[in-house]
Amino acid sequence: MKQSDRRDFVKQVGGVALGTVVGSGATALLTHAATDPSLPPLPWTYVALDPVVVAERAYAAYYAGGCMYGAYDSIIGQLQDQVGAPFTFIPTAMAKYGSAGVAGWGTLCGALNGIASALYLVLASSKANPIINEVFGWYGTTPLPTYTPKNPKYYIDPTIAKSQLCHESVTLWCKHTQYKTTDPQRAERCAQLTASVAKYTVEMLNANLAGQFKVTHTNSASVASCLSCHGPGGSTANVHITGGQTSCTLCHHWHWSGGVNF
């Protein structure tokens, strides 16, 4: 079916509340469609990618669609090019929503949102979650960026984000460098960070494919101490965090010094 035909078809059926499936040439009406029958179930087969190719793609894609798109397209777009279907059915541009912690809200770093989303396409959760833990833990404790693209716009002084959130990650870098968030150096920092995150993730994915992935990230002694009461199984257990965490005291600075901030 040509694209123009398919669009007309979608418009035709769009007005009626019937579930439909458009497969590879076959059309059927069902009350419950779910995914197209030509799509294999998740996870889809990952093939080893070149971490530097992915990093360069992420760097360029950042400037085309932001941090989440940069990270997501660098992996899924590269699999589209190297593998083809079923990855070609994913419109990677949908990942643009994660820019600057989702549409500028400063929540989760889009590069992390992007790689986590990509990981769940190619790995079962039992395999993806340990890699998410590694990348998220590394992100919070490593001077970033770690990767300098072949043609950088600026030299970027690395900082430790101490958090997986866009707001802390960017603001700590701005405080260190004295750049404003609206300066082009800040965008370049996030572009190089996106490339770094994508590269590190693909290194983990390749290690996993080769049966050589090893868990290295653990909670810091400080976080483990907090979670011993506040985490699952603790006496209070009011913190819903089962993954690792980089720091509790980045926000809860006064907990044991007499001034609990909330």
Next chain:
Amino acid sequence: MKQSDRRDFVKQVGGVALGTVVGSGATALLTHAATDPSLPPLPWTYVALDPVVVAERAYAAYYAGGCMYGAYDSIIGQLQDQVGAPFTFIPTAMAKYGSAGVAGWGTLCGALNGIASALYLVLASSKANPIINEVFGWYGTTPLPTYTPKNPKYYIDPTIAKSQLCHESVTLWCKHTQYKTTDPQRAERCAQLTASVAKYTVEMLNANLAGQFKVTHTNSASVASCLSCHGPGGSTANVHITGGQTSCTLCHHWHWSGGVNF
């Protein structure tokens, strides 16, 4: 192409670094594949959904795959059922990664991650971002959940999350109710919250489709005051937040009272 044939094909081409396209029966080798040519470009056509049907689907899907999957599948899965292609090419199970702020990391609430991701499939960013702002702003300022499913497991006492992050949202509810995060009541709270977020988003989407969407969310006076220096255009401008925000002082409690916490 049958699923088993397609999987064999993917395995065959997976080992070589050639871009491939598998279309509706047509196979071609290209150096840059991008998406399948049968897929229409984003955004895809949204049709009005029943907010209560979506809420009930989100509630059930939460228990099948967590908060992000619940919110995402309630909208995209419902469009799969009512519209069919191209929505049927999206494996909604990929959204399971966002559970508990991404694989248990307590960052962005998965229900918000899910609706933001869904919005970028059906709206251009210029139309999606104002709805993200409305839903995120409403989330941080409204006693949640707002929707009680037809067959709830427990009554849930609503609380204001004050933040778009899983950690704050859940912990403030646990502190109010004295439930632990591991109690089934906490899961039920998040299930009903997911249903509430999905329902509110679809109400916004339907209003937008009818040309009746109106922006109501604005930053609080307190946040606007902080951003007048720290936001874009301010003298310091080290906060990379262009969307709204619910509260700065939830974490930065001591800024003007002598004890800046960072």
